[in-house]
C-alpha cells in the first residue's frame with residue numbers, strides 16, 4: 001500500500017520543512033507494508049529531501065517535463081528530480097489537465113519518468129458531468145489508455161481521482177471507488193503482463209474519518225491525499241488506517 005501526500009501549491013519554505021519533519025516523526029514506526037511519500041512544491045524538494053533522508057518517507061514531485069533539458073522556461077526534467085533523490089512523480093493531475101495538458105503529453109511524461117527510474121503516479125478521473133452522464137467508466141478507461149501510450153508497467157502507479165471529489169469534501173463512496181478501481185485493474189491486466197499488480201490509489205477528499213472504509217475495498221491500494229496531507233496528524237491517521245487495513 002502507498003499513501004502519498006500532494007501538497008499542491010501550498011506552504012512556504014519553513015512550513016514545508018517543518019511539516020516534512022513532523023511527518024517523519026509521525027510515521028517512524030511504520031511497517032514495511034505501507035509506503036509513505038510526500039510531494040512538496042518543486043522549489044522545496046531540495047530542502048525536504050534533506051529532512052526525509054534516512055527515514056521511511058519517500059519524496060515525490062508534482063510534475064515534470066518530458067524533455068531531458070533545453071529551452072523550456074520554468075520546467076523541471078526527470079534528471080533534475082532524480083538528482084534530488086526524488087522517487088515518485090505525479091503525472092496528469094486533473095488540475096494540470098484542466099490547464100490544457102493532453103493525455104498524449106501525459107504519456108510522454110510517464111515515459112520520461114520511467115526512463116529516469118522515477119515511479120510515475122498517473123492520475124485519471126472523470127468530471128461531475130461525465131459521472132452524471134453515466135459514462136464515467138468508459139471515459140476514465142479511455143483517458144487511461146491514451147495516457148499509457150507507449151508506456152510499460154515499470155514502477156507504474158495509477159491514481160483514480162474523480163474531479164468532483166477533489167477539494168470538495170465530497171468523496172466517492174467506497175462502492176463507487178471500488179467499481180472504478182476494479183475496472184482500471186482489469187484494463188491494466190489486459191494491457192500489461194503484470195498489470196494486475198500495479199498499485200491503484202484513490203484520491204479525492206480522503207480524510208482520517210473516511211480512509212478506513214476506502215482502504216477496506218479490495219482494489220484500493222492506497223491514497224493520494226491533498227488537503228489532509230498538509231496536517232501531519234491527519235496524514236499520519238490516514239497512514240495508520242492503511243496499515244490497519246493490512247491486518
Ligand code: 13P
Pocket residue numbers: 006093161165166167168169203204205206224225226227228
Ligand atoms: P483533496 O484530498 O484535497 O481532495 O485532493 C486530492 C488530490 O487532488 C490529490 O492529488
